[in-house]
Amino acid sequence: MPYEADNRLLARLLKGEQPAFTELVKTYQSPMRAVAYAIVGASHADEIVQEAWLSVIRNLAKFEGRASLKTWLLTITANTAKSKLRQIRREVSLDSLPGGHDFNPDQRYADDGHWSSPPSHWEQDTPEALLSQEELRECLDKTLGSLSDVQKSVLMLRERQGLALEEICNLLDVSASNVRVLLHRARLKVFATLEHFEETGEC
């Protein structure tokens, strides 16, 4: 039984157990929102997620457990978003918005490709220590805010939800090479933000 936990949750949902719905929503609202956000942008994301939930409820009994519950929910969300999108077909932009810190290779490497300005030691060397600094969290908010909708979603789906790159491509209709570029640049921005804060104590 590959998806035993999913099936147990599903059985409780079908019985109408309220705590099961709370568990469902708390677990999946945030990845669903990331998918909707990537496809339709911030202004329509909540509306799409709401609509996707209703569709989930209507189709609960039809869920057959051939994929994980998460994949099923995210696919419904992506389909809901895509059908909304037909008129506002956006081009995926690889540029991020201004703001936040960038990792600029030209300033970091010498002509021979060696580091000219190598990474320095960080006083805070664990995620817990880094995140305990409120000012740093504010800096990260700024950096995340400077990512485009698609780029932010790619980062969230990969780092927080652990989705495979291929799954992200399929959900968001973005090519594999674009997903790689978006993810790499987002990670470098996060790195540059942490580094700048560790070096200067400022955003």
Place this chain on the structure above:
Amino acid sequence: MLSCRELAEQASQYLDKDLSLSQQLSVRMHLLMCRHCRRFIHQLRLGQQVIRQYPEPLDERLDELAKQLAERSSKQ
């Protein structure tokens, strides 16, 4: 031999285990010999963990949403 700059270009794919075997080997070889790049990869990983553990704003509306969905499904 991979340069530090080239290593950084492949860093994300290295973290995702998304490199071919030979590319992966040349990254590993480089990391054995270069402490700057070891630190860079380590700090990129820290960044990943920071994003993973970043506190999500608590959304109180979720309890309300769960209630609505439960009610709706009982009416199906």
